[in-house]
Amino acid sequence: MQSSRGGATLTEQVVATIREAILNGKLEPGTLYSVYRMADEIGISRTPVREALLRLADAGMVRFERNRGFRVLRTSVRELQEVFQLRLLLEVPAAYRAAHLADEELRVKVRKELAAMQSAAIGHDENLFMAHDRALHELVLAASQNNKLVNSVRDLRFITMTLGASTVDRSRTLSDIADEHRPLVDAIENRDPNAAATAMHHHIVHTGQLLLEQLIKDGRDSSGLDPKWASSFTADVQFPGSYQIPQPLPNEQVGDSNK
Amino acid sequence: MQSSRGGATLTEQVVATIREAILNGKLEPGTLYSVYRMADEIGISRTPVREALLRLADAGMVRFERNRGFRVLRTSVRELQEVFQLRLLLEVPAAYRAAHLADEELRVKVRKELAAMQSAAIGHDENLFMAHDRALHELVLAASQNNKLVNSVRDLRFITMTLGASTVDRSRTLSDIADEHRPLVDAIENRDPNAAATAMHHHIVHTGQLLLEQLIKDGRDSSGLDPKWASSFTADVQFPGSYQIPQPLPNEQVGDSNK
DNA sequence: GGTCGGCAAGTAGCATGTTACTCTGTTAGA
DNA sequence: TCTAACAGAGTAACATGCTACTTGCCGACC
Structure with a gap:
C-alpha cells in the first residue's frame, strides 16, 4: 500500500x-x-x-x-507540558501579530476555516475537523510572517495531535472545540491584536490542561509536572515594562488535576 | 582527517x-x-x-x-530577522525563568562562565570566547527546565554563529560582548527575573541589530526587512493583561540602518 | 530443576551498486 | 556564424550487500 x-x-x-x-x-x-x-x-x-x-x-x-x-516514543507528561509551554511562547505572539497585520484576504480565509470546522463538527467527521483546525492555526501562524516560527510550531502541534488520537477527549465535543476558536477569529476580524493574543492564550492553556489531565488520569507518570506550567515562564505578578501574560480568569481551572 | x-x-x-x-x-x-x-x-x-x-x-x-x-545556504537578511525574533520569544522568557529558579549551583556556574569569557577576551582567543559564550547561554536555557526549548534555541544560535564568522563584527571587542552579559549574570545572581528578562532582551536586540546592519552594509538584499523586527511580535503600546516587552531605551538605536 | 554456552535469527549502521537525471562541451549540420 | 543533437562526466536518490552487535532459544552439563 x-x-x-x-x-x-x-x-x-x-x-x-x-x-x-x-x-x-x-x-x-x-x-x-x-x-x-x-x-x-x-x-x-x-x-x-x-x-x-x-x-x-x-x-x-x-x-x-x-x-x-x-x-x-511515548510522549511523557513532562514532554507534553514542555510542548504547550513552547506553543504559548510562540503561538500567542503569532496571533497578536496576525491580528495586527490582518488584511481582508486573511480575514476571509480564517472565517471560512472556522465555518468548515463547525460544519465538520456537525457532520461528526473528526478527520475533516482536524484538518480544518490545523489549517486555521497554520493560517494564523503564516500571517505572522515568520517562516521559522511556522515550522517550529508545526512539529509541536504534531506531538499534540499524536496524543489527541490516543487519549480520547470526551470532555469536549467537536462543536465545543470549534466554538473555542471563535474569539480568536473574531479578534482577527476586528484586527484587535490584544484580543487575539488573549484568545490564543486561553485556547492553548485550556487544550493543554485538558490533555494533561487526561494523560494523568490514564495513569501516566506525572512526576515533574508543574501545576503552574502555563504561567511559569512569565511573571505571576505583573510588573511594568516586561513580559506579562493574561492572568488566568477566576473560573479557569488550573492545576487541580492531581489530587 | x-x-x-x-x-x-x-x-x-x-x-x-x-x-x-x-x-x-x-x-x-x-x-x-x-x-x-x-x-x-x-x-x-x-x-x-x-x-x-x-x-x-x-x-x-x-x-x-x-x-x-x-x-x-546563505542566510538572508530576512531569515536572520526571523531567527532573532524567535530568539526573543524563547530566550527572554527562559532568562526570566532561569533567574526565578536559580539555585546556588547555577549562580556559581554562570559566574564562572562570565569570568572565563572575560579572560578569553583578554587573551584574544576568539574560539575559546565563543565556547564560553555558548556555554553561558546554554546554562540559562537549561535552567529554564524545558528541554525542547533548549534544543530549539541551539539551532537558532548556530545560524547566528554562522554569520558571526563571515561578517566580522568590528563594532564590538570581545570584552564589549562579555560586558554585555554582565547585567544578565547579575540578575541571575540576584534572582531577579524581571531584570534577567530585560537584560536578555537588550542583549539579543543589540546583537541582532548589529548583525543585521553589518549584513546590509555588506550588500545583502534587505528587502523584507522590518525595521521594527524586535518589537513587531508584541505590543507597541502597553496594555494590561497581555503580552508586553521591555520598551526600547531612548538611546537604543533601532531601524536606522537602511538610510 | 537450574545454569551456562553457543547457535541462529534479526537488526542498525555503514559500504557499495544502480538508475535516471542535469549540465557542459563538442561537433555535425544549416 | 549559429543552432541543435549528442556524448560524457557527475550527481542525488534509491537499492542492495556486508558486518558487528543484541537477543532469544535450546540443549548440554551441574
Whole structure:
C-alpha cells in the first residue's frame, strides 16, 4: 500500500506515511519495529524508510536502538507540558501579530476555516475537523510572517495531535472545540491584536490542561509536572515594562488535576 | 582527517564535522558540493555523509539539488530577522525563568562562565570566547527546565554563529560582548527575573541589530526587512493583561540602518 | 530443576551498486 | 556564424550487500 504522492522524493512520502501511521495508531508507542520489515510492507527499499525515520528521530518522534530496531516514543507528561509551554511562547505572539497585520484576504480565509470546522463538527467527521483546525492555526501562524516560527510550531502541534488520537477527549465535543476558536477569529476580524493574543492564550492553556489531565488520569507518570506550567515562564505578578501574560480568569481551572 | 569522537555513530560525528566546517568557513555558502567528494575527503562511505547532510538540510543549513549536489545556504537578511525574533520569544522568557529558579549551583556556574569569557577576551582567543559564550547561554536555557526549548534555541544560535564568522563584527571587542552579559549574570545572581528578562532582551536586540546592519552594509538584499523586527511580535503600546516587552531605551538605536 | 554456552535469527549502521537525471562541451549540420 | 543533437562526466536518490552487535532459544552439563 504505497502512498501515491508523485511530486516529492520517496523519503518525503514515507515521512508523511509514517506520520499518519503514528497519528491513527497503526504504529503504537513502545513496540519495537524494524526498518527491514517496514520497507517490505511499504514495498520499497530500506534506504528511504531509514532516512524518513532519521528525520522523525531528529524531531523526537521515534528513537533508534542499535542492532535492535526503532520505537515510536511515548510522549511523557513532562514532554507534553514542555510542548504547550513552547506553543504559548510562540503561538500567542503569532496571533497578536496576525491580528495586527490582518488584511481582508486573511480575514476571509480564517472565517471560512472556522465555518468548515463547525460544519465538520456537525457532520461528526473528526478527520475533516482536524484538518480544518490545523489549517486555521497554520493560517494564523503564516500571517505572522515568520517562516521559522511556522515550522517550529508545526512539529509541536504534531506531538499534540499524536496524543489527541490516543487519549480520547470526551470532555469536549467537536462543536465545543470549534466554538473555542471563535474569539480568536473574531479578534482577527476586528484586527484587535490584544484580543487575539488573549484568545490564543486561553485556547492553548485550556487544550493543554485538558490533555494533561487526561494523560494523568490514564495513569501516566506525572512526576515533574508543574501545576503552574502555563504561567511559569512569565511573571505571576505583573510588573511594568516586561513580559506579562493574561492572568488566568477566576473560573479557569488550573492545576487541580492531581489530587 | 577524521574526527575521532568514538562514542556516537559515524553520522553524528560527521554532523559535527560539517557544522564546524561551515562555522569556520571551510564550506562556503553558495558553492556546489557533492556527497561523493565529501565522503572521499573524510575517508568514509557516502551513506553517513548523506545522512548527516540530510539532518542539516532539515535544520535549514544546507539544501540538496537533485542530481546536482548540495549547497550551504546563505542566510538572508530576512531569515536572520526571523531567527532573532524567535530568539526573543524563547530566550527572554527562559532568562526570566532561569533567574526565578536559580539555585546556588547555577549562580556559581554562570559566574564562572562570565569570568572565563572575560579572560578569553583578554587573551584574544576568539574560539575559546565563543565556547564560553555558548556555554553561558546554554546554562540559562537549561535552567529554564524545558528541554525542547533548549534544543530549539541551539539551532537558532548556530545560524547566528554562522554569520558571526563571515561578517566580522568590528563594532564590538570581545570584552564589549562579555560586558554585555554582565547585567544578565547579575540578575541571575540576584534572582531577579524581571531584570534577567530585560537584560536578555537588550542583549539579543543589540546583537541582532548589529548583525543585521553589518549584513546590509555588506550588500545583502534587505528587502523584507522590518525595521521594527524586535518589537513587531508584541505590543507597541502597553496594555494590561497581555503580552508586553521591555520598551526600547531612548538611546537604543533601532531601524536606522537602511538610510 | 537450574545454569551456562553457543547457535541462529534479526537488526542498525555503514559500504557499495544502480538508475535516471542535469549540465557542459563538442561537433555535425544549416 | 549559429543552432541543435549528442556524448560524457557527475550527481542525488534509491537499492542492495556486508558486518558487528543484541537477543532469544535450546540443549548440554551441574
